Amino acid sequence: MPRAPAKPPAAARSRRPTERNRKPSPLPRHIEVRQRRLPVTLSAALKQARKRAGMTQAEAAEGIGIAPEVYERMERGGVLPSGPTLLRMCLILGSGPHELMGFAEVEPGQSAPGANTVPPGLSDTPEKRRLLRRLARLDSPRIKALARLVALLLPGR
Incomplete structure (x- = not known):
């Protein structure tokens, strides 16, 4: 009786693309790089905006309407927010989406244009x-x- 062919190792059966068999991206290289760096960019901007707003991570999460653990993961670069969550982040932290996504820098003492301001005191x-x-x-x-x-x-x- 003929033997069945041996199965390839688990790594060879994986459907995840490796560097060798990855299809070329239709996106320009500079966009790919920016997209890959987005979690790090967003995490640094979130931390800066939160500190500028004088909030703790728990307070920011409560204002945005997400669990504190999720906000903490965003600040560490582990997860990215959805579109509606990004909008709430901008409104609660007083930062524009351009700042949070790394398109425009806002100086540490300054708030983003259009951010809600609270009267002094x-x-x-x-x-x-x-x-x-x-x-x-x-x-x-x-x-x-x-x-x-x-x-x-x-x-x-």
């Missing part, structure tokens, strides 16, 4: 920033009730 401490983020999630009747409570707490009333 309202975001000078982490406690005030946390309070502002929590207030942003309240509905109108609760904000009015809280405003009355704060008015009672202020001296001179």
Whole structure:
């Protein structure tokens, strides 16, 4: 009885392309390089934008609406955000997509054009920033009730 041919080793059966059998990319080389470096570029920009906003990783994740572990992996370059998540990152961290994706640099003390700005004195401490983020999630009747409570707490009333 004839023997069945021997199976090739597991590495040879793998469907993942290797350097030798990889098809040439239709993209220009400079785009391939930029795409390959995107996780590193994004992670560095996220960290810089978060620190400039005075937030912890947990606070940034909460504001963006993702799990803190996912945000931490993004800052380490392990995963890339979806389009809607990137938009929320830009809005919460006050950075433009050009900065986060490495097209434009923003100086450390400066915010991206069009970023939401908070009046001076309202975001000078982490406690005030946390309070502002929590207030942003309240509905109108609760904000009015809280405003009355704060008015009672202020001296001179």
